Amino acid sequence: xxxxxxxxxxxxxxxxxxxxxxxxxxxxxxxxxxxxxxxxxxxxxxxxxxxxxxxxxxxxxxxxxxxxxxxxxxxxxxxxxxxxxxxxxxxxxxxxxxxxxxxxxxxxxxxxxxxxxxxxxxxxxxxxxxxxxxxxxxxxxxxxxxxxxxxxxxxxxxxxxxxxxxxxxxxxxxxxxxxxxxxxxxxxxxxxxxxxxxxxxxxxxxxxxxxxxxxxxxxxxxxxxxxxxxxxxxxxxxxxxxxxxxxxxxxxxxxxxxxxxxxxxxxxxxxxxxxxxxxxxxxxxxxxxxxxxxxxxxxxxxxxxxxxxxxxxxxxxxxxxxxxxxxxxxxxxxxxxxxxxxxxxxxxxxxxxxxxxxxxxxxxxxxxxxxxxxxxxxxxxxxxxxxxxxxxxxxxxxxxxxxxxxxxxxxxxxxxxxxxxxxxxxxxxx
Numbered sequence: 001x002x003x004x005x006x007x008x009x010x011x012x013x014x015x016x017x018x019x020x021x022x023x024x025x026x027x028x029x030x031x032x033x034x035x036x037x038x039x040x041x042x043x044x045x046x047x048x049x050x051x052x053x054x055x056x057x058x059x060x061x062x063x064x065x066x067x068x069x070x071x072x073x074x075x076x077x078x079x080x081x082x083x084x085x086x087x088x089x090x091x092x093x094x095x096x097x098x099x100x101x102x103x104x105x106x107x108x109x110x111x112x113x114x115x116x117x118x119x120x121x122x123x124x125x126x127x128x129x130x131x132x133x134x135x136x137x138x139x140x141x142x143x144x145x146x147x148x149x150x151x152x153x154x155x156x157x158x159x160x161x162x163x164x165x166x167x168x169x170x171x172x173x174x175x176x177x178x179x180x181x182x183x184x185x186x187x188x189x190x191x192x193x194x195x196x197x198x199x200x201x202x203x204x205x206x207x208x209x210x211x212x213x214x215x216x217x218x219x220x221x222x223x224x225x226x227x228x229x230x231x232x233x234x235x236x237x238x239x240x241x242x243x244x245x246x247x248x249x250x251x252x253x254x255x256x257x258x259x260x261x262x263x264x265x266x267x268x269x270x271x272x273x274x275x276x277x278x279x280x281x282x283x284x285x286x287x288x289x290x291x292x293x294x295x296x297x298x299x300x301x302x303x304x305x306x307x308x309x310x311x312x313x314x315x316x317x318x319x320x321x322x323x324x325x326x327x328x329x330x331x332x333x334x335x336x337x338x339x340x341x342x343x344x345x346x347x348x349x350x351x352x353x354x355x356x357x358x359x360x361x362x363x364x365x366x367x368x369x370x371x372x373x374x375x376x377x378x379x380x381x382x383x384x385x386x387x388x389x390x391x392x393x394x395x396x397x398x399x400x401x402x403x404x405x406x407x408x409x410x411x412x413x414x415x416x417x418x419x420x421x422x423x424x425x426x427x428x429x430x
Contacts, residue, residue: 009047013039020068020340021050026415034357037345040070045330046339066319066338067331072349072369074329075341078320079373084328085320085339086112087377092416093319104220105259109267109318109377116376122252123260123380126241134236135174136387142169143391147399151429158405158425159277164190166392167272170384171264176230176237181222189265219265220258227254264381270417271314272385275370276392277409277420278312279304283393284405286359293361294397301390304361308389310368311359313344314418318372343369344418400427 010019018036019025025033040047050065069075078085090096090110101110108119146165155161168189172182227243234240242252242260252260283290293300322337333339347368348356371379379385396403406426412419 009043013047019049020342020415021065023415027413030411034344034348037070037342037348038350040068041345041349041351046070046074046328066340067333068342068345069329069339070342070345071329072346072352072367075343075346075369076373077328078339078341079369079377080375081326082112082376084322084324084326084333086323087116087318087320088112089321091318091320095319104217104262105253105255107259107263109263119252119256119260120376120380122242122245126238126245127380128241131174131236131238131241132383135170135384138173139170139384139387139391142166142173143388143395145169146392147395150427151400156424158280158423159273159420162392162396163273163276163280163420163423164269166276167269167385167388170388171268174238174384175261175264176235176239177222177226185219185222189269219261220255223258223261224254227252227257267379268381268385270419272388274314274418274420275309275312275385276389277423278314278418279308279389279393280396280403280425281405281409281423282308282311282359289359289361290397293393297394297397300361301394302386303363303366304393305386305389306366306368306370307359307361307363309370310347310353310363310366312418313347313368313370315370316344316414316416316418317342341373343373346373399430401430403427 013019013036016036016039017025017028017032018039020036025036028036046067046069048065048067069078087110089098096107096110108116108123111119143166146162146169150162153161164186168182168186172185177185223239226239230237230240231243234244239257242257243254245251283293289304293304318341320339320341322333322335322339324335326333328339347353347370350356352367353363371382371385404426406424409423410421412421
């Protein structure tokens with residue numbers, strides 16, 4: 001049998017509109033993108049995208065391309081081998097500039113080795129049992145309040161009125177962000193992320209970087225001020241715990257605290273926001289699954305959350321940099337080469353999930369990679385995210401009647417996150 005070359009493989013993929021490096025690919029309907037991922041999973045080895053086949057290796061250097069890891073096993077193995085597949089210098093595209101890290105602090109997701117372990121240890125130990133217990137009680141209170149106001153105000157867009165509010169309020173309460181700072185922070189986060197995606201005009205492309213840096217600088221100033229206050233007068237919130245932690249003589253500096261808060265806004269707010277919005281859509285499209293969940297919420301809630309996260313996969317991909325010669329998925333890799341971990345594909349892998357395109361809240365087991373593939377970068381906030389979704393959907397399914405999404409959600413054409421911009425919804429008060 002003739003083994004296909006990289007060039008012939010690329011030609012075949014282009015014929016199926018499966019060029020993951022082309023911005024036009026991310027403007028295709030999601031169903032078409034999922035078909036492309038299925039095609040890639042059927043190949044024998046990860047495929048190179050973004051540069052001419054073999055050009056970088058012939059030149060003895062790495063280029064700007066990346067190898068797509070699309071199979072569940074490959075994504076999980078790369079996640080658990082940080083010495084071979086490093087998060088530094090950055091997991092996103094483009095990678096953060098060195099000067100931005102120096103000014104604003106480096107995000108924990110871009111760290112490796114001792115630096116990452118130290119930061120994670122400080123953060124992990126700040127989540128004391130007492131803090132977590134208080135957070136879980138607060139989550140239930142926030143869910144009730146959000147639904148109270150939804151019933152009173154009858155909004156039309158589910159995203160700003162419910163899906164965004166829930167995780168934002170929980171994170172701010174957890175951190176101890178005073179109410180006076182919250183509207184401006186929420187506004188800056190929304191403005192900085194409203195043009196995320198691949199379909200952006202020239203004005204948006206020029207405007208977003210400055211806007212994002214201004215928002216980040218503002219949050220750094222707010223966190224620096226709060227850090228100084230909590231060092232002098234701790235209040236029992238997460239900021240107090242982080243700035244007063246003593247792990248081998250180390251605690252979070254004001255700059256590190258700002259970088260961590262910025263990460264929380266993405267990992268703790270944006271991802272949960274999108275999962276909640278997709279969850280309402282899925283439960284509307286699959287009324288039989290909603291009936292199962294509503295009939296015995298306690299039994300099926302955990303499974304419903306996992307299936308919503310698997311099916312929607314809020315974070316589509318993260319990037320890694322190869323540090324040593326190694327092999328994975330039938331491909332030999334060299335130092336400096338880039339691989340991209342496509343969670344959106346791994347969570348539909350036919351080798352792991354029976355009928356992977358089917359939404360089934362009773363799916364068991366459900367080893368999805370929605371919180372990462374394990375290893376040192378597994379999501380620290382996964383437990384809280386699950387609790388938020390369970391608390392909110394419990395309120396939504398038991399209080400209003402006939403709660404449903406209206407039409408289809410407006411999605412952002414993004415190669416990074418499965419972001420819902422707007423989602424119209426309707427309900428009848430109980």
